[in-house]
Amino acid sequence: MPKREFTKDHIKQSIIGKLQRYYGKTLQEATPYQRYYAVASTLRDQIMDKWIISRERDQQLGGKRVYYLCIEFLLGRAMYNNALNLLATQPYTQALTELEISWQDIMYEEPEPGLGNGGLGRLAACFMDSLATLDLPAMGATIRYEYGLFRQKLSQGQQVELPDDWLQNGNVWEIARVEDLVEVHFEGRVVQSVKDGRDVYSLVDYRTVEAVPYDMPALGYGNDRVNTLRTWRARSKQSLDLSAFSNGDYVAASKEQDLANVISKVLYPEDNHYEGKTLRLCQHYFLVSATLQCALKDFEARHGKDYRLLPDKVVFHINDTHPALAIPELMRLLMDEKGLGWDEAQAITNRCMAYTNHTIMAEALERWPKELMRRQLPRIYMILEEMNRRLCEKLWDRFPGQWDRIAHMAILAYDMVHMANLCVSQSFCINGVSQLHGDIIKNETFHDYGITTPRKFTAITNGVTHRRWLMACNPRLAELITASIGDAWTTQPERLSDLLPFRDDAAFREQFALIKRQNKDVFNRFLTRRQDMQVDPAFMFDVQVKRLHEYKRQLLNALHIHVLYNRIMDDPGFTMPPRVFIFGAKASRGYHKAKMIIRYILALSRLIDASPRARKMLRILFVENWNVSAAEALIPASDLSEQISTAGKEASGTGNMKLMMNGAVTIGTLDGANVEIAQAVGPDNIYLFGMTAEEVSAKYREGTYAPIHFFERNTEIRRALSQMIDGTLFPDNPAMVQILYHDLLFGSGGSNPDNYFVLKDFGSYAQAQADISRDYQDQDLWLRKAITNTALSGFFSTDRTIAQYNELVWKLK
Ligand code: 26W
DSSP states (O other): OOOOOOOHHHHHHHHHHHHHHHHHHHTTOOOOHHHHHHHHHHHHHHHHHHHHHHHHHHHHHOOOOOEEEESOOOOOOHHHHHHHHHHHHHHHHHOOOOOOHHHHHHHSSSOOOBOOSSSHHHHHHHHHHHHHHHTTTTEEEEEOOSSOOOOOEETTTTEEEOOOOOEEEEEEOOOOOOGEEEEEEESOEEEEEEEETEEEEESSSOOEEEEEEEEHHHHHHHSSOEEEEEEEEEEESSSSSSHHHTTHHHHHHHHHHHHHHTTTOOOOSSSOOOOOOOHHHHHHEEEHHHHHHHHHHHHHHOOOOGGGGGGHHHHEEEETTTTTTTHHHHHHIIIIITTTOHHHHHHHHHHHHHEOOOEEEGGSSOEEHHHHHHHOOOHHHHHHHHHHHHHHHHHHHHHHOOOOHHHHOOOOOOOOEEEHHHHHOSSSSSEEESSHHHHHIIITTTHHHHHGGGGGEEOOOBBOIIIIIOOOOOHHHHHHHHHOOSSSTTGGGGGGGGGEEEEEEEGHHHHHHHHHHHHHHHHHHHHHHSSSOOOOSSSEEEESOOOOOGGGGGHHHHHHHHHHHHHHHOTOOOOOOOOEEEOOOOOOOHHHHHHHHHHHHHHHHHHTOOOOOGGGGGEEEEEEOOHHHHHHHHGGGGGGEEEOOOTTSSSSSSHHHHHHTTTEEEEEOTTTTHHHHHHHOOOGSSSSOOOOOOHHHHHHHHHHTHHHHHHHHHHHHHHHHHHHSSSSHHHHHTTTTTHHHHHHHHOTTTTOTTTTTTHHHHHHHHHHHHHHHHTTSSSHHHHHHHHHHHHOOOBHHHHHHHHHHHIIIIOOO
16 A cells, blocks of 8 residues: 655645534634644544554564553553654644644643553553554553543642543544454353363353444554554443333343443542452453453464464563453463363463563552452353462472462462462563562562562563653753764664763753753743643752652652751751752542642642742642643653652652653662662762662561651651641641651551651651752752763663563564
């Protein structure tokens, strides 16, 4: 098929033509949304050509492909990135300019797909970019949530959640593939029969939900590959059960519909905290069953029915345990539908499944009650039981008599299904997302599996796509880099290290500083639009942006700001280089302490603003509704990156990488990928503080930590904590955030006091912050650090991550 041409003039014609045909409007009459739609659908035309070619080529080559299963894909807006990956920003910019449209005017018209909570989902989105750019055949699979992560409003000092109705005006980038619809079955009962001398099991009296795929293109940068992100929508099979309806039983008539209509309705706003909700289990099974059915159909079309070939042609990547039911589902399909025996099916399944763990927080580990699983998915439960029986038999041979140990490793134990054990025992690869996290899952979390199958464990450090997170969001810096070292870095990010010598070039440093300053102005325009605010661009931007969680320790940051405020108020001689502490963070709806931390930060902000002297050097900005677009606006303007989790808790972190790439210097603990950032840039270009992961582990084991001592001995801590509850912050309700105070000193709800060592690490954190204030005043020194960070960020591109996954795990092409 010949590719159509897309020159500037074609683009202009196309935009005008679409406005006319779709909306019956001239360019002048069109609304900003209509203009957006016309530009985006012009890009889409261009993508379609490539998409078809790409699919045909894969079909011909018949190679192996990866299905990346993830319950979240935090995509962010696509228009500009698609233009970038098509190498078409220039003709589009010219065309738009001549039509008197600016990117800025139409960009914000694009609804933002926020189909994820945080790191897990954003990583999946970055992976799609690098998979396509490395020309690897891959399909992403997720749920097409009608409502993405809630929109956050800040109102009267607290977070308010509003629904995210992102599909309201449709989605230009998706194509409904009704022809690829599959059925997913829930509930019912299993009946056994004998066929050709073999036991055969099938599900009867089940409830049917139809899964309709909506495909979105995932483009490679500057190549011909377009992969697919398949998002599944649930719908009911019949519009109504007519017989029940005509009998007047309206509830029964719509029963099937209820489940169907809620499965793809809304993304759970939980991040690192698991609750055993039935609907969530249904979502998980819906995603894997639909995807696996379509994968097997595709396999047969390309390679026939010899399923022994499956592991050479297909790999399923399970991201965190949410898609873990892919394992028993593949068993079910191979046995019940394709007629294979158990042993053969299991051998194939074990060779097709790879698993990445993304968190070790105990409260995030999924365990489903057996009875719930049995009721919702009877056949799947049966398979899990048999799988568990065989596993325990093997474990018994290895650890005879060690009941506790075996129970700890089992899939089924104490009436619960342990999803992590399912993944670890049945996948050929168990991956951690940073070197430290890889060590922790192998030696602590899954210690006994680390002993029995050490070679299955790998650690491949996460990354971020430098095309979205540098080229697209920071075009000025990208241009400066290319002008200095050429453009090889766009596909070989390690080449960014060619920038290192430019640290010593005063003119380059000046340019770098100028761009940072310009990016602060750009951010201010964004902020005005979002929440009608401005920050002083002369201030240092100190940035902590990530989901709100106790282990991420936004509270440590806030407490330090509080102490700085007191220093300013107490000591008329105290000064510091002006800094704005910027937060962006959503708290899960039911996470009370997290919401109290937001209240505390907002109250501090009010307190500071009330003092003319304090606000000259200290400000707090809380960016409302933290999402991908906000990140794209703020990160290029950031000076300091706060990565201050309790060591051992943050599996990797990826915000740390985005900020580093854009020349922010990190203040951080030796946690997750911070360890590797520190190794890359060296001690002079990062501010490390706090306990190490080993020290944290030792403290937990000893159980002797007594934060009250810090309260007693450190007057600054005592003063700030006391003000938390004495009416200074909340005159109308002094007890508002009492739980935070109480939690730090005495523990709450049975937990240890200060479980995340905020007070223990406070001293070294405050010292590191003082060093930063000192160093920042020497702008040459600071700029050298900033440039070093950008120059050495190439390792943290997902291009490297994906290359490693392919080499060690997927082995595609
Ligand atoms: C069931 C509740 C639940 C929901 C989401 C449990 C766990 C999750 C995610 C796995 C949490 C998550 O996003 N983890 C983050 O994954 C990133 C990508 O690997 C890492 O960089 C972050 O450190 C990790 O917190």
